[in-house]
Amino acid sequence: MAPDIYLDANATSPVLPAAIAAAVEAMETQFGNPSSSHATGLRAKRILDTTRARARRVLGAGPGRVLFTSGATEGIQTAVLSALVAVRERRAAGEACGDLLVYGATEHKAVSESLAHWNRLLGTGLTLQPLPVDAAGRHRLDVLRELAPRAAMVCTMAANNETGAISDLDGIARVLRECAPKAYWMVDCVQALGKLPLDLANTRIDYAPFSGHKLHAPKGIGILYVRDGAPYTPLMIGGGQEGGQRSGTENMAGIAALGAVLAALEEGTTFRGHGELAALRDRLAAALREAFPAIVFNAPFEHTLPTTLNFSVPGVSGKDLLDLFDAAGVRVSAGSACSAAKAAPSYVLDAMGLPPVRSGNAVRLSIGPLADAAFVAAACARIRRCGEALRAPFLADGNPGVMQVSADGRHGWIVFDAQRCVAIDAPPEQRGRIAALARDAGLNLLDADAADDGTVALDDGSHAPCMKIGGAVLARLPDGYLLGAADAGRLPRTAVRHVFGAIVAARLARVAHDGAVRCHRADVDGLPCATLAARKHDGDAAGQLQPDALEAFLRRHEDALLVDVREAFEAAAGPMALHGRAARNVPLSRLAEHVAAWLSEPARPVVFVCRGGNRSAKAALCLRRAGHTQAWTVAGGLALA
Template sequence: MASDIYLDANATSPVLPSAIAAAVEAMEAQFGNPSSSHATGLRARRILDTTRARARRVLGAGPGRVLFTSGATEGIQTAVLSALVAVRERRAAGEDCGDLLVYGATEHKAVSESLAHWNRLLGTGLTLLALPVDAAGRHRLDVLRDLAPRAAMVCTMAANNETGAISDLDGIARVLRESGSKAYWMVDCVQALGKLPLDLANTRIDYAPFSGHKLHAPKGIGILYVRDGAPYTPLMIGGGQEGGQRSGTENMAGIAALGAVLAALEEGTTFRGHAELAAMRDRLAATLRDAFPAIVFNAPFEHTLPTTLNFAVPGVSSKDLLDLFDAAGVRVSAGSACSAAKAAPSYVLDAMGLPLWRSGGAVRLSIGPLADDAFVDAACARIRHCGEALRASRFKDGSPGVMQVSGDGRYGWIVFDATTCVVIDPPRDQLERIAALARDAGLRVLDVDVADHATVELDDGSHAPCIVIGGAVLARLPDGWLLGDADAGHLRRTAVRHVFGAVDAGRLARVAHDGAVICHGADVDGLAWATPRARDGGTAGQLHQDTLDVFLRRHEDALLVDVREAFEAAAGPMVLHGRAARNVPLSRLAEHVAGWLAEPARPIVFVCRSGNRSAKAATLLRRAGHAQAWTVVGGLALA
């Protein structure tokens, strides 16, 4: 498999070599507790003090507090707690301090959820209100101007993690100042470190959380800046560390590593500057346009970080794009890594007013300030390869063929040959994708409702209108379709290969045999398709990475099947333990099941990227009656 091209730096970043060395040194030689008064402890204390001093200089913290935390989420929690405790105390003293908690509509969910959490626990009874953004992802200052006099706290971010949109912090500060607002102001600076100039002491910002792993430090270490004079309530009390402001023995390995990153920022030659990064971003964008000519970028470059590209391709889902890139060894994401497991449109892009196909089909590509020209060259070459793979026909192996499309909780089916296709019961939200699939493959979509079809005789003596496709006939019944090979105008039940729709069971037994594959319009017992003789239950046999090689050597006749989509296989063919896998996409499985069932003793080993699709394939085949269907747990990702 090709080496990774990691383009997901906004999610996390590889640790800087000097940071790794500093962490190892802190664990091996400087392992003391910085609270100890002996020499070993004092050496650890020096690491703590040196790193804090560097952080002050890099952040422009002035007399403000600089605390080490476990990361941005802890910093956000601490800032919100501190502000709301102060609001409660001011209110108890009779002071008017506002009734709104205002947060940017595109903020990380850690912000809105922290506000709701502490507002409830502290009983402050404030109203949470999302500050809208414009089409570029920047806060609506006109709306903030109306809300500011009532705001108890305002939470915005320096730059958005999904789109890279840079906030107009000077404009926000001006609105707060001119409105006379006494609101506490937190700015999420996670994406700002190393990418935007920072001079926090000369701003109105009260709280600014940072996370080390976004800029080549390890996970589990962060910084919270608190403006001098801003209220502060410790989130954790106990041992009195951090001057009593954040108890718990310090993460000295993480702090030492963060100190190495801060030292590199101060030194100024390790990380790329804004102009260099912008030039790299422009090269990547140009390559993406060449690879995917219909691409749309979701945020204007003039208002975004030079490290971030957020885009969508009409007719191609974000899942398909992610699978395509991943197959080629290119690591990108669909948005925030913290919510990547949730299959939903981006709330960030929704807040910007973008149409559903863009918010639901978005992909984020992000580089870090360590990127260089050689890395971008390699990334561009891999992106071009992805474009070529996507343009490869998804209907390439077999005529006629059957493909499943899923959406709205339902299944539709495409029956096709080399030139034409018929679409049966397509889910409404898949119409655009189906049209793109047919267009890319050069297929003409036949109208199934035309009146002048030929007819074919069925075994129950009835005649059904039919469409001839790829030498087979697709016969239309009142409640479904039959696909099979006709002989002299007669489609015998033994020649029916596929049944689509909810054909009446009594009639089904008269017109199709029990080996036909029944393709459902919705899940039936968790299945997209089955055979009339399908067994209840039955789960995939599991092969783990450490047993796969032995299994394949023991079963030389085993068929290794790659169930990724055809464009994924084109982007990165699968070879495991010296054996090339045959590509049969999960969406095309119903087309091949009859042939596999004809060899019940031959092991069929399914593999995919993560093990999810292969488990579905093996379960489907086992329930159809094949006892030797297996899935490779963890898939290619763990191979």
Template sequence: MELYLDCNATTPVLPAARDAALAAMADTFGNPSSVHASGLKARELLDGVRAAARRVLGASAGRLMFTSGATEGIQTAVLSALCALRERPGRRLALYGATEHKAVPEALRHWDAVLGLGLEIAPIPVDASGRHDLAWLRERLPAAGLVCTMAANNETGAISDLDGIAALMDAHPAALWLVDGVQALGKLNLKLDTRRIDYAPFSGHKLYAPKGIGLLYVREGAPFTPLMCGGGQEGGQRSGTENMAGIAALGAVLAALEAGEVFASGAAMQQHRERLAGAVGQAFPGVVFNAPLDPALSLPTTLNFSVPGVDSRRLQDLFDAAGLRISGGSACGAAKALPSYVLIATGVPEAQAAAAVRLSFGALDGDATIAAACERLRACGEALRELQALAAELELDAAGARQLAPAPRLIDVRDADEVAEAPTPVAETIPLAELEQQLPRLLALPAELPLLFLCRSGRRSLQAAALLRRSGRQRCFSLAGGLASLAP
């Protein structure tokens, strides 16, 4: 059974939210801009969800519009703020947290270029806990036109000192303030009615609603420029026919939050994290947690850790094989094999940041799920120790490989596209995913013939050699360091 522990990337959809979306498509499919009965029925649903969102977010005043998600909300907020800065020539700075989601600095650079403002765009340093350097911010606020900070970080769970930032912003009312509320939804009180937060985007799929639905809060009186114009929907704030299925689903999630009977409490989630952290420590002696576990400093749903000497990808492969879905950090950066910029910003050494993985569970995960996850984490630790012991037997450096007698048969277990891009003279190519199909033929080869498996880094080749050893063939080896170690 799969255990999904990557809720900071996305969550499954709440069953009640699925039902609400299907009901909207089947029964409340009218266009909420139409004035006939079907349209009025859809309008009633839309208005009801917006009212629920205001209650949950504590936003009794100001604009609150439905969007496609946080990226659109961030774009709209940044565009609105930067358009206003054209009338404020003394405000030449746009600041964002160094650990901010890439959507924010990218939006700042994009709209600054489009509008031709020539702003100085700079990251706000953070400390080891991921909190912003308020002294640094205080010095620069007199020239700042826009300040962008997260409520909580998606990779580490670090909670920003919003009260401390708010005190500085109150002393400089000419500067606008954007707070990314994506990870805060359902977990933190942003106090939108009392804090001077000008813009706050949210995304439904981080809290059991489907992808493609979000919210943007704009404080009353804050500058606003629509990102999308057209038919004038959402009171002219965001044109385009509303996503009624997504809105209905989000409404079901908000109703569950208000009822307080579906999602686990903060205290229960903190207990879950303590159990998971304990299991990680038992599974991987020497593990390093990359963010504080203090509930005042980080969300109770997130663990970010590194196992010394074990790279992130190998850990993810280990977890994946055990049915644990755990990521290497932000899903948006998963395809880039680079150390986390978030961890680097907090002072984590580069090698440790490159080895980091993130475990994030949700408020729907109960005791049984957490217990099963703890058991599998401990089993992964045992499997890693067995693999490390096996690696000592199976891995050969280039010099050791050359000493094999008779001469080994080389087998490249990279994917076909990798081989095509960087071919190497080998006896044959068998992608790792196809190796089990080839087992009978490989096991039939002469027992004295060594098999030396190759790949880019040595990770997949070790898995291949281990598979053959488990199948009864002893003279199987992996080239340590991969193909790079063959270079003269």
């Protein structure tokens, strides 16, 4: 299997080999407690002091505080706590200090939620006020000028994690100097380290949190810079470590690893510079344009980090794009990694005024400053493969079929053969996609109600207008459709394979048999389709195979059918083979057309696999409820198998 192409560096980054070596040495031979006065402790303290000195130089910290934290979130919490405690004390002393907590509308949620949390706990009673951004994702300085006189604290980013938009920190500083000289200013510098010049002591910035794992250090280590003279309240009190400013035994392995990264930054030859990274970004953008000609980039390159590309592809959902890239071994993300599990439009892109269809389907691609030309060339080749896979016609296999199309929890169905394509109950949002699928496959898209191939007799004595689809007929009833093999103008109930629509149960029992597959307009009992005789949900679950048990299971069951339920474009981008056995691709959207065949071999195990295990679990559950006790899903999917 080809190695992964990791293009999600804004979420986290691989650890620098020198950092790994430094961490291992700190754990194996320099493992002392830096608070201990014996020789072993003093050797550990030397690592602590050396790394802090390097951090001061890299950040341009001057006389400011440089504290080691667990990461940026702790740094943000500490900065907000420190500022709000000072605000409360100043107000208690009768000093005017503003009534607003101003934060950029595109800030990481750790900032806005921290402001709300400490404002509530400290009882400061300030008003949280988002600062809007323009279409490029940069803070509206005109609005800041209006808000600044009332600001007790202002929180902005150096560069945005989703779009890479670089803030005009000099412009913000000018406004604060002129309009809010006593307001505290925190700048989230997580995406700035190693990508933007830093000279913090010569800025107006009071607090600047950093996170090591965004620049090739391990997770769990960060830095907080506090300007000399800015108020400070420890978040954690106890053992007096960090000069009493942050208690808790220091993470010496993390600090040593961070020291190696900082040393590489100082040395200046390990990481790529801005110009080199911009050239690599341009190559990636060109490959994306070639792969997806309709692509739109969601932030202008001239105002973004050269390591970040945020884009949408009209007509293609963000989920489909993520699945496509993942199938090809290309790791990208949708927006912030911290919010990736939440199916919602990007609040960052919403704040920039992008249409919901772009915001909701955006993808972020990000590289780190270790990227080189060879790595980017390999990434571009994979990206082009993704474009080819997406353009492959999904309905062009020449065989009649049934395909599910869905939007916002509603399902429509496509019935097709080598010449015709009929859409049933199609969600409005999917009509354009259906037309494109038909066009790409060279099929004639017909209206399901335009049944013009005569009538067919049903077993309840009625006649229904019908349309020929391959060797079957689609019969139109007042409240739904039947698909099956007609004989001499008659569609026996035993020949009905699929049922669509809301045909009432009493009539359905007379015109279709229990083994027919009902294709729902929305999930019923957790599934988009089921046989008419399927058991209702009673706590049953799909049979699960743990990844480490899969190989033994396949050896025991040589006749087992391994089924890849990823969509066709995913299989085209990255075919699936496990333990020497190639998987047959039957997309979950095509499950309904294969259920009957699998049920005809009830003793043959069917093992479903997908990317993460969710789709394969649905397929296995559908078959199990229909009575196939040898239907299995691989827990965790291909990612763990």
